[in-house]
Amino acid sequence: MKIKKFGNIIIPAVLTFLLLSGELQVSGEKLPEREYSDSYVLMEVSTGTVIRENYGGKRVKMGSFNKLMTVLLCAEAIDRGELTFDDILTADEHANSMQGAQIWLMPGEKMTLLDLLKGVIIGNANDAACVIASKIGGSEEKFTELMNSRAAELGMENTLFTNCTGYYDDENQYTTAYDAVLLLRELSKHTELTEIFTTRLDELKEGAVQLVTTNTLCHRYKGSIGFKCGAGPASGYYAAEGAVRDGTGYVCAVMDCKDEDRALALAKELMNIGFDGYTVVYPEISENLPASIAVREGCEAEVRISVDPIGGAVIPKGSEGRIEERIYLPSSVYAPLEKGDEVGELRLYLGDRLLISRKLRAAGAVKEKSFQNVLVEFIKFIVSF
Numbered sequence: 001m002k003i004k005k006f007g008n009i010i011i012p013a014v015l016t017f018l019l020l021s022g023e024l025q026v027s028g029e030k031l032p033e034r035e036y037s038d039s040y041v042l043m044e045v046s047t048g049t050v051i052r053e054n055y056g057g058k059r060v061k062m063g064s065f066n067k068l069m070t071v072l073l074c075a076e077a078i079d080r081g082e083l084t085f086d087d088i089l090t091a092d093e094h095a096n097s098m099q100g101a102q103i104w105l106m107p108g109e110k111m112t113l114l115d116l117l118k119g120v121i122i123g124n125a126n127d128a129a130c131v132i133a134s135k136i137g138g139s140e141e142k143f144t145e146l147m148n149s150r151a152a153e154l155g156m157e158n159t160l161f162t163n164c165t166g167y168y169d170d171e172n173q174y175t176t177a178y179d180a181v182l183l184l185r186e187l188s189k190h191t192e193l194t195e196i197f198t199t200r201l202d203e204l205k206e207g208a209v210q211l212v213t214t215n216t217l218c219h220r221y222k223g224s225i226g227f228k229c230g231a232g233p234a235s236g237y238y239a240a241e242g243a244v245r246d247g248t249g250y251v252c253a254v255m256d257c258k259d260e261d262r263a264l265a266l267a268k269e270l271m272n273i274g275f276d277g278y279t280v281v282y283p284e285i286s287e288n289l290p291a292s293i294a295v296r297e298g299c300e301a302e303v304r305i306s307v308d309p310i311g312g313a314v315i316p317k318g319s320e321g322r323i324e325e326r327i328y329l330p331s332s333v334y335a336p337l338e339k340g341d342e343v344g345e346l347r348l349y350l351g352d353r354l355l356i357s358r359k360l361r362a363a364g365a366v367k368e369k370s371f372q373n374v375l376v377e378f379i380k381f382i383v384s385f
Contacts, residue, residue, distance in 0.1 A: 036236050036258040041177040042270040044280065045188050045242075045249035049314040051274055056178040059158055060256040063235030064101075066166025066173060067120055068183055068228055069147045070129050074117065075190040076150075077136050085114040091131050094140065098126040100167050103209045105131065115204050121196045123211035124230065126165040133164035140164050154182045171234065180240060180253035188225060188242050188251055197226020217241050217264060221271065225249070229263060239267040243275070250274035279320070280312045283348055283356070286325055293343055295366050298335030304363040305329075307346060313355040324349045329360060336368040 039055035050056070077083045089112075091105035101124040105111070111119075111131070119128035130140055137143025140163060147161040156179035162172045187193075200219045202211045213219075218226040223243040231237040237260050242251040252270040257263040285307055292302040315323070329344035337343075344360035 031231065031236060031258060032233055037256045038254070038262070038266065039177040039256050040252060040254040040266055040270060041181045042250060042252040042274055043181040043185060044274065044278070044314045045185055045244075045251060046280060047312050047314055048185065050178075050181075051250075051278060051314065052270055053178070057158065057176050058256075059174045059176055061171075061232070061235035062159075062166055062173055062175040062180075062255075063232035063238060064124055064166040064230045065175065065180060065228065065235070065238055065240060065253075065255075066161060066164070067124065067129055068187060068240060069150065069161060070133060070143075070164045071117065071120060071193065072183065072187050072190070073136060073143070073146055073150060074113070074132050075187070075193060078113075078192075079190075083113055083135070085112065085117075087113045089113055089116060089131050089135050091127065092134060094134065095127045095130040098130055098165065098167070100126050100165075102127040103204055103211075111204075117193070118196055118199070118202055118211060119204060119209075121193070121226075121228070122199055122202055122213045123209075124214070124228075126167050129165045151179070151183070154186055155179075156182050166232075175255075177253045177255045180255060181251050184227060184240055184242055184251035184253060187227070188244075188249055191225070194225045197228075198224055215239075215241075217268060221268065223275075227251075229260070229267075231260065231263075237263040239263040241267045241271060243271055245275055248275070248280055277316060278314050279317050280314055281320055281323070282312045283310055283323060283325075285310065285346075288325065289327055289346065289360075290329065293329065294332035295337065296332050296334045297369050298337070298366040299369055300335075300366045303333075303337060303343075303366050305343065306361050306363040308358040308361070310348075310356060310358060313348065313350075315350055315355065319350060322350060323355065327360075333362075335366045337362045337364075337366040339363065339365050 037055045037058055039058050041056040042052040043050050088110050091109045093107050095105050096107050103119040103125045105127045116128040116132055119125035133140045133143035137146050143164055144161055151159045159175040159179040160173055198218045200213050215229045218224050221243055223245040225242045225244055227240040227242050229239040237257040239254045250271055252267055254263050254266045292304045294302050326347045333343050341362045342359050343362055346358045348356040
């Protein structure tokens with residue numbers, strides 16, 4: 001997939017205004033006078049560890065952040081083989097009726113999915129989002145059901161979508177900064193979209209439509225994998241950002257800010273905190289863990305122990321050597337045991353902070369002793385004399 005890049009070009013003011021008219025994304029626009037929460041969450045991608053949070057669970061209006069779920073569902077449809085970037089989609093009357101940011105699709109007009117995605121991601125186009133939604137869901141209404149279903153699967157318990165665009169902050173739509181990073185974490189897996197997300201300028205319709213991203217961090221921040229920023233009268237300014245360096249990734253959602261500079265500055269500060277201050281470690285199981293545990297009243301005297309996968313942990317840089325292992329294991333367990341039954345727990349701490357907790361399990365099954373079992377064993381004992 002190739003995306004055309006541009007050098008320094010001049011975009012007519014009227015065109016820029018039309019591209020951005022769906023939201024208050026341009027410096028100088030006034031948001032309502034009210035209190036803004038500056039809610040945010042910074043999360044490490046591989047472990048899902050929250051590094052920083054401020055009002056992360058507070059419900060806020062989402063504005064065009066909404067479109068990132070539309071993009072995610074599109075990427076997942078491509079993964080399933082239901083769509084390709086080269087597929088030709090057709091705009092309908094509903095898409096043509098969309099106001100705000102748009103790429104001026106006419107009823108019956110055809111465009112590749114790749115170009116529609118560029119319209120949504122770079123240009124925030126509401127009409128392009130509707131074409132994609134109708135293709136996947138059959139209608140925007142059915143697609144919205146898919147959006148909410150996927151949100152539930154991702155654990156976004158405080159999120160509600162009512163359309164595929166987020167246009168003009170539908171009062172019934174809401175999310176939280178924590179739910180937002182759950183979506184960003186999932187979206188970060190789709191590296192095939194990174195080139196679009198990090199494109200600053202592009203064009204459609206042979207140059208008749210020029211796209212300009214408002215997410216200035218996507219082409220300025222080292223390791224950026226992109227995402228989105230914007231604003232609306234109810235949502236305030238938001239910045240949804242992600243970056244990967246040396247195999248470690250962070251995503252952050254900054255919601256409900258009073259101005260664009262504040263949202264972007266917070267996002268950059270949070271990402272710097274992650275990359276500069278933390279590292280991901282993958283502890284190994286120590287030799288202190290017993291290989292087996294005694295079994296009482298069982299047909300076997302002991303059973304081997306298995307450990308759930310340890311995985312990674314996020315810790316401050318320089319503290320790698322201070323991880324403490326604690327094993328919680330009784331001297332024996334009672335039969336019967338099934339393979340996978342919990343017999344203990346392994347915990348890893350950094351000071352008083354619990355990093356990782358994993359179950360210790362029976363690696364095999366052990367039957368309970370019965371009269372018949374005892375009789376069989378006795379007969380075997382006599383025969384062996």
